[in-house]
Amino acid sequence: MPPINTFKRALKAGQHQIGLWSTLPYPLVTELIAGSGFDWLLLDSEHSPTDVPMMVQQLQAVDAARPREGMGCSHAVVRPAWNDNVMIKRYLDIGAQTLLLPFVQTPEEAQIAVNAVRYAPQGMRGMGGSMRASNFGRDADYVAKAADEICVLVQVETGEALEQLEAIASVDGVDGVFIGPADLSASMGYPGNAAHPQVVATIDNALKRIRACGKAPGILAADIKRAQECLDLGAQFVAVGIDMLLLRMGADALASRFKQVQGSEVRASTY
Secondary structure, three states: OOOOOHHHHHHHOOOOEEEEEEOOOOHHHHHHHHOOOOOEEEEEOOOOOOOHHHHHHHHHHHHHOOOOOOOOOOEEEEEOOOOOHHHHHHHHHOOOOEEEEOOOOOHHHHHHHHHHOOEOOOOOEOOOOOOHHHOOOOOOOHHHHHHHHOEEEEEEOOHHHHOOHHHHHOOOOOOEEEEOHHHHHHHOOOOOOOOOHHHHHHHHHHHHHHHHOOOEEEEEOOOHHHHHHHHHOOOOEEEEEEHHHHHHHHHHHHHHHHHHHHHHHHHHHOO
16 A cells, blocks of 8 residues: 555645745755654755655655654655656656646646556556565555555646646646746746736736635745735645755855954954
C-alpha cells in the first residue's frame, strides 16, 4: 500500500495548507526546514540546480525530519523542470507523491500531466521495477493503488493560460491549480512587478475562479499580508516564504547590524 497522501486529502477536505518554497538543493537544509512545522515544502528543480539524484536525498531528508513538539510532518511537493512525462515518471519512481507541473497552458496539457501519473490503461506512466516508490518492490499493491495517493497540481502563469483557466481546472485528475505570480506579471507586461495592481487583481480573480471549479487554488506569497489576503480569497495551499530568501535576509540584516556598530565604534575612537 502506498503511503497516505495527507496533503491531497487536506486539499480535498478544503483545509488550508501552509508551505515553504525550497530552492537550496542540500538534504541537510531540507531536513532542517522539514522540522519547522510547515504543512508542505516545495522542492524545486525548475529554477534550482536540483536533479533526480539530489531529489532522492531531499525526499529522504523530509522523511527523516523530526518535527518540533506540537508540529506535524511536512509533505514534499516536487516541481519538475517541465510538464514532461519522462521527468514525471522519474520523480514518481523515486517516491514523490505530489507534483507541481510548471507552465500548463491548455486543458490538453493538463490532461498530459494527469496521464503521466497513471499506469495504463488509464494513463501512460511507464512500469518500473523495484523502485523506491514501491518500497523497492516490497509493496505488491503499489501499481494498483499508486494513483489514489498521487496529487497533481498544475501551474498557470500566463494571460493566455488564464483565458482557459476553467477548462484547465476542470480536467479530471487535476487536484489543484497554482498561480505563478512572477511569470504572470511578465506575461501581463509588468516583469518583476507581481505587486502591480492589475496583476494582483488578476490573481485575486483567478483564485476565486479556481475555487468555483471545485479545485484547490495555490500561490507563493512571501509577503505576510499578501499571503493572508490570498488565504481569505480561498487559496488553499500557500507558500509563505522561500528558504534562500530567509537565509539571505537574515544574513544581510545581521551583517548590516554589526557593520554599523563597528563603524560607529571606529568613528568614536577617532575623536
